[in-house]
Each structure stands twice: as C-alpha cells, then as structure tokens.
Amino acid sequence: MVCESWKEKLDNYLDGELPEAEMRSFDAHLRACPSCTADALPRVQMKRAIQFAGKRFTPTPDFRRKMQQSMATKPKRSFRLGWMSLAAVAVILVVAALTTTYMRTRSAEAAAYREHVFSEVADLHVATLASSSPVDVLSTDRHTVKPWFQGKIPFAFNLPELQNSEFSLLGGRMTYLGQAPGAHLIYDVRKHHISVLIFQERSLNLPSIWGENTSSPKSVPFNVETWSQDGLRFFIMGDASAADIDNLAKLFKAVA
C-alpha cells in the first residue's frame, strides 16, 4: 500500500477506529515510513492537546450539590419513605403485638378474676340460703328493708316496686365481697330464691374490662346477671330461670 492510502486513514488509525488487523499493519508501516510518521506525530500531539484543553470546565460545588440533591431527592425520598414506612409498619406491628399480648394477659387476668368474683357471689348466695337466718331484716316492704342498711353500708340504693310482678322481697343482710361491704337482698319468684348483691364499684376494684353486661360463667351453677349503674355493682343470682333473673334485673335498672 502506498503512503497516500495510509495517510487517508491516519485519523481513523489515531482514533483507534480501524479493524484490528489493519491497526497492526499501520503500526508496522509507521515504523518503516518516516513520511507517515512525520504526519502522524503532529496529529497525535494535536489530539492530546485537544484532550487536555478540552477538559476545561468544571461545575461549581454549589451546582454539583444542587444537582446531587435534586437527583437524590426522588430515589432517596422513596428510599427514606420506604424505610419510614417499614419502620412505621414494624412499630405498629410491635405495638399491636404488645397490645394484643397485654390485652390477652389483661383479658386472662380479668377472666380469672371474674370467675373468682362470681364464685364468691355464688358462695354468698348458697351460704346465705343455707343459713338458719338468711336475712337480718325480714320484711317484704322495701321501705323497711332499705332504711335498715343506713349506717351499715357506705352507700344508698333504691329498691324496685314489686307490685304487679311475680317477685317478692324476703329481706336483706349485710355482706362482704373482697372486704367490701354491700347489701344482700333475697327475693322470691315461684319458690325460687334469688340473691341481689349490691356493692360500690370502686370498693370492689374490678378490672375496667369487666364490662357492663357480663354473662353467667360456666363454673357457676346458677343464672347470674351483673351490671354497673351509678357507681354501684349489681349481682343477681339464683336457680330461677334466666328470664326471671333478667326481669328482676330490669326492675332494679329501672329504679337505680
């Protein structure tokens, strides 16, 4: 190949754009050709000078920071939000787990305490009925029974009017549940005796999750109804039907 042919490809050679075999041939030619070498040398110098001079401008630190921030905003925001979301979910899960565990513990404790209270109430009911003197004030008149408790218990309560009902008041006595004083009233309905026990809610120190309408526990062989009203805790228990227990409860709720 004559020199002119090589020189036509000189720029391509210096740019590394010739096929590999041709590059090697060009190398070999340059070693042997002073004319082509003389042409190549200034072009290499120019190319390197342009490369050097061409890297002339650099962004200011402020602009670089601004761009980095704007570039980082989207991915990092999502990244941060992602982690924040994960952290929030983790916190919620932990709180939920702790709450659930706590509530389960509290619920289990409350259930156990509830069983204990109902068991105590049942004992009072049975023990009173088994007593030779179940009541200390023997009267069917609520206006006799109620005043009897004055000075004996630290609270007052109302007794329902029993006219036109199947229930009759037999009397009452003082009682204690968990060292808290209360009133124990005995009612009769179709020869079934029903105990109505009234305590101050705060003196019983019952768990807050006791609830307003706690159903009869299975461990107590009686029908039971309990509720809280005006700071007083009512228990109605007996071997009468659940309907009778419920009706008597309604009478008490009506006058409380």
Place this chain on the structure above:
Amino acid sequence: MFYSARPQLDPVPKETCFSGNKFSLALFYDVVVSEEDLQLVSFEELAMPLFDQLYNFAQWLTQNRDEAEDLVQETYAKALKGFSSFRSGTNFRAWIYRILRNTFLTSRTGLKATMTVPLDTEEGAPELAIERDTPETLLFERSSRERLERAIDQLPVYFREILLLCDVEEMSYQEISETLALPIGTVMSRLSRARRTLRDSLRPQAQQGLSASSPAKGTDHGL
C-alpha cells in the same frame, strides 16, 4: 505505535463506577446497557458519573456558565423523565449526550449558533504539504493552551461538538453517530474537516492564506 486504541484508555475513573459482576466500567464506556443491568441500577447511578463530562461539554457548547448549568439541569430532567423509555441494548452515554445536544440545539443560544451548518461530504479541501512550522509544533512550542481553547471556542458548533466528543469524551465513531444522529461516514468526514479547520485557525497568519479550506461552508443541511 502512535494510535491510542480506546480499550487501552481509561476515560472513566474506576472509582466512579460500580464494582460487581453485573455492573461494570463497560456500562459507561462503549458497551450498551443490558436488560439485566437496567434492572439493577437507578437513573442516578447511571447519570451522575457523567455529570462532570456533561457539564464540560455543555459549557463548550453554550460558552456561558449559567447557560451550561441550565442546559445540564434540563438535560437531567428530560433524561429522568424519559428514563422509563430508555431501552436496554442502548448506549446510555450516547443517549444522554444526545438529549443534551438536542436540548442545546433548541435553545436560543443553540439556534443562533447553528444558523449555518456544514456541507458534509467525503470530499474535503486538499491537505497542505507538510510545513516546517505546523500548527501543532507552534502550539507546543508556545505552550499555548489558551490559544487552543480560543481556537476551539471559535469553531462552528458542529465542528466543536464532534471534536470534543471524539478527542475529549473519547467516544467511538459509533457513539458519535448515535449522539449526533449522523451516519458513520458523515462523522468521519465532519471530524476530518473540524480538525483541519482547527489546524488552519492555529496556523501562522502568513500561511493561512494558503489554506484552501473554509470553516463554515454553509448549506441548509441539518445537523
């Protein structure tokens, strides 16, 4: 001997690249982005290592710092917006440079700078005979980097950009072809004319009259 084949160069510092077997230096250079790489990297990871180079190129085009900053900012915004449409198997560097260049061309400065466009033909002005005092030897004798910078500044933008892409950004002809949306043959001829024009502008005044080449042989051909 003289040539500097691109694989021997290291245009992107290794520390700016990502290690690992799935993402490498090649990603920024002359290798296209694979589908696998595209799944692994974010736009920021691909674009930020090119920030300095893009800024340098932008200021060469605009010749103004504020405009260069605006241009780079707009380029990144457009690239980010269009990243979802960036196809695997495409050269990312060529893609983002093309966005920058197109953004520049549609700017006021870009429109003004490209009022005249070159006639790209394989035919060029005949090379001058070898001179005793070549522009290159004068350049190095005087150590005049500023003079070279001024000469590049004064080049028409279509010569300036291709010269910078080839010699500063060290893009292959294929990458330049993708960036400037030109056929490879046009890339080669325009590059040759750009170099000749630059040499002419650096030539001593006495010899300039002998040069047959003209820097802006304008036509209405598109860039």
